[in-house]
Amino acid sequence: MLWSLLVRYLRPHWKLLLGVILFQLAQSIASLFLPTLNADIIDEGVATGDTGYILRVGGLMLLITLTQIVCAIVAVYFGAKVAMKVGRDLRGAVFSRVGEFSEQEVTRFGAPSLITRSTNDVQQVQMLVLTTCTLLVTAPILSIGGVIMAIRQDVQLSWLIAVSVPILLIAVGSIVVRMVPLFRRMQTRIDTVNRVLREQLTGIRVVRAFVRETQEIARFARANQDVTDVALSSGRLMALMFPIVMLVLNVSSVAVIWFGAFRIEDGSMQVGTLIAFLSYLMQILMAVMMATFMAVMIPRAAVSADRIGEVLATESSVVPPANPVNATVGQGELELLDVGFSYPGAEQPVLRNVSFIARHGQTTAIIGSTGSGKTTLVNLLPRLFDATSGSVLVDGVNVRELSPDLLWGQIGLVPQKPYLFSGTVRSNLLYGKPDATEEELWQALTIAQARDFVTEMNGGLDAPISQGGTNVSGGQRQRLAIARALVKRPELYIFDDSFSALDLATDARLRLALKQSTDGATMVIVAQRVSSIMDADQILVLEDGRIVGRGTHEQLLDTNTTYQEIVSSQLSAEEAA
Ligand SMILES: Nc1ncnc2c1ncn2[C@@H]1O[C@H](COP(=O)(O)OP(=O)(O)OP(=O)(O)O)[C@@H](O)[C@H]1O
Known part of the structure; x- marks a missing residue:
């Protein structure tokens, strides 16, 4: 995987890479000449007292050294550029692939792991590219060229090379082999630290409310210790490497000087040649x-490349159509035909034989106890998941055949857990329609019953919103999410339990304003509260993933026992009548 990933991502930067190779080549060749020139100075210049020769060759050495320095700087600069570009491209590729994922793939990898893969793992590959660019040419040229040049200097001593190089290779190689499994473990443990940290940060209120700080601190300490342990193990091996390398280097130098001295003594070698x-x-x-x-x-980079490759090779289970339908009548009418759905790996289907039509200009409400499958059902409409059987049609076209942009453009979804992005109230409202006017924004806020509190916020439309919308209340967040959907003016509105955090009076005012302003659109409202859906044109009662009743509030109240039970558990007799 590492190799194919490198080939794919280095190819576009071949010109820079060629530059790296050429400048490194020049630098390495320059390095190879210096010892020979040095030997010449000693043997020809110093030994004979020829100062002119020393100055001439010394000047040449200086020139070569300067060339070598310039080439090395340029090569490293180009190499760093290549590495950074490869890192950038890889991060971009992972990000855009993850953007195509459906909920299913995101859940499979887990958000923390996807973050580690697009940051830390990409960095490992980037580091390898950087090091390779620095050593790619230098190492082979210096080692092969060095052997040739050394033999040219003295054949008799060359057995020392034949002995010291394999010893160094074996010593270092046996350490490297032990490091591989440690690196693999390291990446998964970094994943764990990210997961624990993320869970604790998002659930910080729950942690505090349940006085679980001590246990959570211990849980993080364990994850942290695990990373430390594996990093220490690999660090110990790294630490071993330096003394071994230095030992081989020093013993080899002593050997050269020892055996060289004999050869100098018997006159078969000169001092310069030995040096x-x-x-x-x-x-x-x-x-x-x-x-x-x-x-x-x-x-380490190979482990990371595998993890990156795994993301890049994962196809979204929600496949965009090969020949998408790019236009519909644009009314947002929704039809479900015998729809069934099972979560991957689940034994029981969550939805069974669900069929209904949500007409445009009408409100269709879905009510049911917790876990009856309401959220799952609405998630099928924008294709967060695909139905496992049956079909979902928007304006008579199967959503699987609709162009995703057209489908998503038609839908205004207010999810059960509304999410606001860091920025301002304005930037959040403009999310679905960047060119909306100020008037449109205020109009949407008015309908969503959010005008008053936004006016009171410091900065109004430009009041800051923190990541996830945590600096506004749950009810305010819901209303801003509703306003965001309204600004978009879609044909099909989906409100997934979007009024649950509102008090009854605000809920009633909001629904009335919605009804008046979204004329002609298709409304699908999921609710737990009967009062939120009593005036819907059609109410579907969901139980264990099946529709067990459909009709208006009055019709269901007369005929449907499940609905009657829900109503009686929530409303007083007078309210219901
Ligand atoms: N990602 C998932 N993987 C596996 N099972 C899931 C997943 N999401 C939901 N379920 C299961 O599917 C069933 C229906 O869940 P769903 O969220 O659709 O219910 P709901 O009616 O919207 O409930 P609530 O009113 O509490 O939000 C539940 O039994 C739940 O355990």
Whole structure:
């Protein structure tokens, strides 16, 4: 997965990558020349006292060093650019793929894991690209070129290379192999920390209300400790690496000087050659060490690439149509034909044989006890899930065949848990219709019975809203979410238990204003409270995922026992009559 991901995301930046390769090539070749020139200065210049030679070759060395520095800087700059661009593209790809997911896929991965995958995991791959770009050419050129140059200096001593390089490789390799499983564990444990943290932050009020701080602190401490443990284990292995590398490096230098000294003594080698050989051996070992560092990053990046690839390869279970219908009569009339639905992995279906028509210009209410399947039913309309059997039609067209933009554009959904985005009241209201006028916004707020409190808020329409809408009350949040749907002026309104946090008087005023202002639209209202739906044109009674009654309030009151039970549990006899 890592390889294919890198190929796919590096390809668009091939020009920069070519730049990295060329500048690194120049830099590495320059590095290879320096020890030879140094040897020449010692053997030809110092040994013979030729100052002119020393100055000439010294000047050349300076020039080469400057070239090397410039090339290295440019190569690193290009490399960093490539890495950042790959990171950006990967994050973008994960984000847009997640945007296509239905609720089902989001639940499968879990929001915290999706966040880790698009941040930490992408960063691991980005780091690998950065390191690879820095070492891609340098390491092989320095090691292979170093071997050639060292042999050119002295063949007799080259057995030292043949011994020290494999020793270094084996030592470092055996550490790297032990690190792979630790990295895999690390990513899942970071997921867990994110999950625990997120759960605790969102549920902070519940935690406090149930005096569970101590247990929650302990739960977080456990998750935190788990990450620390695995990071420490990999850190210990990393720490072992440096002394081993240094040991091999130092023992090799001593060996070169030891055996070189004998050869100098018997006159078969010059001092400069020995120093050059030593430099080349150091270059080779450093290159091997750099390559192994890169090797350390590969397993971690590979784990991360797998996790990113898994997201990218997951198709949404709600598939957009191949040949979408792009136009309908635009009335928002809704029809369900024998609809059934089961949650993935669930034994029992949540909805069974649900059929009804919600006509435009009319209000269709759905009532039922908790868990009867009301939210599941309304989630099928904007295709948050697809029905497992039967069909959902909007204006006579199956929602599976409708262009998603057209479908979503026609629907104004007020979810059971209204969500407001961080920004202002205005930015939230403009969410479905960015070009709405100020007058339209106030009109929507008036209908949603939110005008008064928005006027009183500091800043009015520009009053700040915090993430999730936590700085307004539950009832205010519901009304702002209703206003947001109203600004959009859709053909089909879906209110999923949207009046539950309102007091009875506000609820009644809101429904009256809605009725007067949404003329011609199709209204689907899910409610637990009978008073919220008494005047609906059609009421559907849902029980265990089946429609067990349909009609007006009066008709159901006469004929339907389930409805009668709901009514009698909620309304006094006078209210119901
Ligand atoms: N994501 C899910 N995965 C599995 N089962 C689910 C999921 N969401 C809901 N259910 C189950 O489906 C059934 C119907 O849930 P649903 O939320 O549609 O009920 P509801 O009538 O809207 O209830 P309420 O009035 O309390 O909101 C419940 O038994 C619930 O346990």
